[in-house]
Amino acid sequence: MAVGSEFVPPLLFPYHRVIDLKWGSFMKLVWIVVACSLLATPVFANCGKERWAVKTGTDADAAQVQVSSFTPTSIASLIGLAPPNPLPPSNRVPPVETTMWVVNATLTSYKLEDDSDYHLVLRDDAGQTMIAEIPSPDCVGSGSPFANQIRNARLEFDARLQASKTFQVANLPVEVRGVGFFDFKHGQTGVAPNAIELHPVLDIIFNPGSASLYTSSLIMDPGFEAGPNFPTWQASPGVFDNSTKQPAHSGTYKAWLGGYGKVHTDTLSQTITIPATATQATLSLWILVETEESGPNPYDRLKVQVRDPGGAVLATLASYSNLDANGGYEQKIFDMSRFKGQRIKIYFQATEDPAKVTSFVIDDLALTTVHQ
Numbered sequence: 001m002a003v004g005s006e007f008v009p010p011l012l013f014p015y016h017r018v019i020d021l022k023w024g025s026f027m028k029l030v031w032i033v034v035a036c037s038l039l040a041t042p043v044f045a046n047c048g049k050e051r052w053a054v055k056t057g058t059d060a061d062a063a064q065v066q067v068s069s070f071t072p073t074s075i076a077s078l079i080g081l082a083p084p085n086p087l088p089p090s091n092r093v094p095p096v097e098t099t100m101w102v103v104n105a106t107l108t109s110y111k112l113e114d115d116s117d118y119h120l121v122l123r124d125d126a127g128q129t130m131i132a133e134i135p136s137p138d139c140v141g142s143g144s145p146f147a148n149q150i151r152n153a154r155l156e157f158d159a160r161l162q163a164s165k166t167f168q169v170a171n172l173p174v175e176v177r178g179v180g181f182f183d184f185k186h187g188q189t190g191v192a193p194n195a196i197e198l199h200p201v202l203d204i205i206f207n208p209g210s211a212s213l214y215t216s217s218l219i220m221d222p223g224f225e226a227g228p229n230f231p232t233w234q235a236s237p238g239v240f241d242n243s244t245k246q247p248a249h250s251g252t253y254k255a256w257l258g259g260y261g262k263v264h265t266d267t268l269s270q271t272i273t274i275p276a277t278a279t280q281a282t283l284s285l286w287i288l289v290e291t292e293e294s295g296p297n298p299y300d301r302l303k304v305q306v307r308d309p310g311g312a313v314l315a316t317l318a319s320y321s322n323l324d325a326n327g328g329y330e331q332k333i334f335d336m337s338r339f340k341g342q343r344i345k346i347y348f349q350a351t352e353d354p355a356k357v358t359s360f361v362i363d364d365l366a367l368t369t370v371h372q
Helices: 023-040 052-056 075-079 147-158
Strands: 069-073 100-112 118-123 129-134 168-182 196-206 212-214 254-258 264-273 280-291 301-307 313-321 330-335 343-352 358-371
Touching (some): 075 100, 075 129, 100 196, 118 196, 129 147, 147 196, 254 264, 280 313
Parallel strands (some): 129 196
Antiparallel strands (some): 069 330, 254 358, 264 343, 280 358
8 A cells, every 4th residue: 555545444435345246235234234233232221410329329328218118298298398409419318318208199191201210290189290200220220229119110110101202191190109309400391399309219009099908907906095905915014005194196095115214125016917918018107206315316216127926037117216306296107018928026126225215105006908
């Protein structure tokens, strides 16, 4: 080749090398090359960027979210929250973004977004809207504690609806469970005034009112109204209480654990069996935490656990301390579906140190199962 001459690739200009190659044969060769290159190239979902680690649970604060504990709320309550300013790019805003929320609403429309999320528009009876998003499992890092539930939520959605690049109308009642998230406003359809979302969605139930719901047969004496002599509950002495020193959530009796101001342990438990046929199982309870402790450290604790009939701990659903003093009853909800088909103990254990008093008062439990 002479100096300064231009090299011409033979595949781009085949007539330099293959004079008698017919055009049709050449095009077949091109298609074979293209097809092979496509097969050799992995296909990835388009994923988002803004606050993406927070959206999918790969942020440093993701461990603060208790994915087994649900807090019922409403669109009206969520859109009334003050948005943070500025919005941290890679950290969570507690408690909103560290809480698993449960919202019942109407799914009005949905769409597959460019970042591979399912964009769901939720509306309440007053016409107020907010967004919920189900990320693509392909866009969720392996270290996310939400990965399995996101994958399940996509499967639940795909079993009922088919999302596409254009908005489709649904107008279906849904129960949506997801982590709170503040987004940036950029003209999203259905965006709330404060840009609050449920993102990621970890569970979605279509037509929740149409399922057969049993609410009274699993936990016996859920409000402790039979007092200390009811054989189904096992409790430390003095736990069943009808005094006026602490109020019951309803009725006369409640379970009062702790409140001694000295080294002390109280326990409360009941053994139940969750039917294997249940598609959902949910434990709910009302709790009041009152304390004389002060300062930034936890000193007294209440653990909500699931144990096997022999007493071995299967899971700790939540742990409360003097830092959770709330001034009134709050409802807590826990997903128990992983224990279906098992005989288990719902187990409470309160421990106090020798200093000031902390009381943990529990009332009106329910363990509901859904069979579809």
